[in-house]
Amino acid sequence: MSYCINPLCSRRHNPEYTENCLACGNPLLIDGRIRLLRPLRSLDEDPSTYTDVFEVEDVEPSWGTKSRIRVMKVLRWSDPKLVRLVQRESLILQTLYHPGVPKCGVDDYFTFKLKDGRLVLHCLVMEKVEGENLQQWLKSYGMIPQKVALDWLAQLVDILESVHRSGFFHRDIKPENIIYQPDGQLALVDFGASRQITTTYLAKVGASGVNKRTRFSSGYEVTVVRTIRFSPLEQLNGQALPQSDFYALGRTFVNLLTGISLLELPIDQNTGRLIWRDKAPQIDKPLADLLDDMMAPFPGQRPQTTQVILERLQRLPFKLKLNRFLVSNIFKCFLAGSLIATINASYKQINFALSAYYFNQAGHYMNEPKIAKKYYELALIYNPKDDEIYNNLAVACQVTQDLNCAIENYQKAFKLKPNAWELHYNLGNFYDEQGQYDQAEQQYKLSIKYGKNQPMNAVNNLSRLKNIQEKYSEAAQLALEGLKGTSDPVWQAALYKNLGWARFKQQRYAEAKDYLQKSVKLDSRRVDAHCLLAKTQEALGELDNARTHWEVCLISNNSGLPEISEWKQQILQRIFPTN
Template sequence: MNYCINSQCNNRKNPEELDFCQACGTALLIENRYRIVRYLRQPQPAHPTKIFEVEDWGMGLEDWGSLKVLKVLKYDNNPDLVRLFKQEARVLMWLRHPGIPRVEPNGYFTVSPHKSSKQLHCLVMEKIEGENLEEWLINHGKIYQDEALDWLQQITEILDQLHSQNLLHRDLKPSNLILRPNGQLTVIDFGTVGVGDWGTTKIGSLGYSAPEQMTGEAVLQSDFFALGRTFVHLLTGQSPMNFPTEGKTGKIIWRNYAPQISPLLADFIDELMNPIPQRRPKHTRFILKKSKELSEKIAAKTKSKTQIKLYWKFLVLILMGFIGSRLLLPKIPFFIQTWIFPTFDKKLTNIGFEQYQNSNLGKAEFYYKLALKFNPENAASYLQLGLICETRQDFGCAKTEYQQAIDSAPARNNYYVAVAAINNLSRLQIWLDGNSEIAINNLNLGLQLMSEIRQTYPFDFTKRVESNLHKNLGWAYFQKLNYSQAQSHLKKAIKLNYENAPAQCLLAQLLEKVPTDVDSLTKVRQNCINIKSTQNPETNTWKNLVRQSLQTEGEKL
């Protein structure tokens, strides 16, 4: 099937054997070389360009029959759009880098449909195989630290190519980055590239573009802001627009959604996103140097604990060999099975927890599972494995591990682990499954266990734990439309811990459903937004719902 390039044509689909469109007479072999195969992007009325996949039937043996991308400007009567389109063509012809689509010197041209004076501006470029990172996130989930450092280096090298030519990309975001099958990242969509005097045009994407760029005052460091925002999206799996901002600084609060990375890397990403351009890195070379130093520091921090890990691994191997020996097995004293193994599995769990705190999820997972080999009733390891599954957004796995923690906790009277697992499992049951009834039964069991926890843990700590149980019970009853029970539990949660932001946000939503005085509703809404808490994805959703209610009613905080 061949497509006609004429957007005014009544029937653009043509059999392959035709040279001219059967409906309008326009040549199907564009520039005597390219045949349109299909749309690569579905037509969007608001978008000034159309994107097609084309076959190249040029003279070069390398090009013969190869697939390329054809970008067509829909309008020739808008000087600014024509200028930007030609500018993109020139930029891509100049630059040669594996992270930039290749355009040959004759890749830009104009054509006119049959019996039309209208000129269609065309740009043919290399077709990049792979997924854009927005699609990649949907299919694979958020990235981890090693990927982040590698991708930061790659994207910065591409920006270095642009900036060295006095060019500014101005629209860096996950959907404009493609991961090739060989692992090479490629930046696409150079239609917004600025040449020389970058600050004359207000252009970019909300959530990614720097504040100064959106007011027409872009600088080189504006690309660094978008780079930081891009990595927030990649590391959290959420758009930067979803995160609350600090009132004084304007910085987004995102770190709790990326526990898999080192604070060192998080600090540097915050530096890239500083609202003030002068406080961001000055040039790409600095970012390249800094990312290399970060990789070395993070590696050194991990290496400092290698001796301890090797010691425990060596001890594990010895014990495994000792256990596996048929000759020695009958001679293992009873006290080893009774005392050494339980102590040993706790040690492994502690090592796993250290790895988890350092965002080494794979190694943490290894030690937790190894601890369970020695003691299948190690409830703390099940709980931590559930947290790892949640971080990876594998919620089915998380629910299984939390249930195992609940079932195993009584063996060692580990009541806190049981209650923590109940809280986390109930959250997922309410949020993902809509299964409020089961969640209510589990949470009431958790409240019964609080008497045991109070005997062991400090008073302030137990209040926060009990507050979360009541918050989740309030949420469950709210889902069941039992507003009186929901309100009772949410108020208990806030009384136990006034800083429980999720409880404040849920109560704000509930008070919108029941008769209440305006002052009480306003106060709870303000608490919801002002109290910092971004530990769970549902909390941020609730904060945004409260903000939307305020905007609808014209209130201002």
């Protein structure tokens, strides 16, 4: 059976292999390649739903005699705002390279004019993700255990990390938009509500009164996309932020962990937070704390980046074990026995527990380094021989620009663990940020030495420094050696970028282009690789291709490297000369 694409058609289903709709006469083969097999959403839904969604057979000519089963969205009417949403979704799906996001090609967005010429339909074809959404999964299997929650949360935050680093946020995370695939992996779908993170957009939101702890007032118009129960207050007011995705993700997991509709869960009238923990007895406190932080009422109270959430997830296994041990009868008996057996032993255990507590508290404030610094200092009072605490305190001091504090604590960490390659790398990164490249180079070399050539972050940064110092042959040699020692695509992308940079400066443009294209293919989110590839293609006279990569370079907002700022400024001065 084939379906008619015309949303106004009175009888949309047709016999198989029919060329034109029997009711309205419109072609059933769309754009010379697409045949609509079945609707994935009822065609009789509320007319406010602005898209039809079909499973389709795609016989794209470039695939030869083969065809693929895919999914196609069809915009029911050509409202300019809705057209922009579909076009934005097409751009996002082309930009993102993640197994948990549907794939979409550059030719998969097109328009189709109906036979009578009165209506132009905007169409978007994408990969079909097999499996069932988590709302269906919940109905079939009930609330999820903690082990599954940890696995799924890590997968989804990894997908979001890719989305956010590419300069977008989703705005409609909920169980229905998450697919559980047959191999156990999750996929995030329906990017029709997604938004680009740009300075213009954030300016609109800022001008509308968004603040960490204030209510929202009216201001610039920002398209409102909301799902009751899963959308935070700022999004209900049309002022969504990247942290709004964390709120929706936290609420999604409360729904999955309790098996209860969010509308049925009470809200604390004093704090505005959901009261849900008693409905999920299988969940330990550390995981519940993380979810509550993600669902904090105000954006500034939530983790500020996906990286902060990922770091907390990495520490969760230890915290969960520690929490279960601390609340167990075994621990209580052990504590009592230790107190009776020896005051000294108990004193050490208490100090260790207090130090661990303050260390973990600091982890809650990774996005507020001044608070984290105070907790690390308290942790050191009870355990002054822990090099990891000194290292983390030095990083917190570095972020708050307390440079003397950073140096002092790095030195204390080295006294406890002088040959730790991680410490040498962090200190090198500190000098790198201060522009003290000679000292940074020395520390990166020590990191590589003590890490036995394994620390690719140090190899990469050292190669980058050589480019900055205009020592291009040394930069290229370091990158080539690093490529021999790693199969990680992220590090390979970084090293190919440095190698391409060196070849560009040596005016070996063809080699530079090859290496930079490899970098972009391995990690499309590398802003510096796009910027350099644009410069290289300009040098080769490939201006149309260069323009595409300049656009990525300019719109991306996910790197603070000084050379990227310089390259962006150069192109902006060419586009908007001051004279």
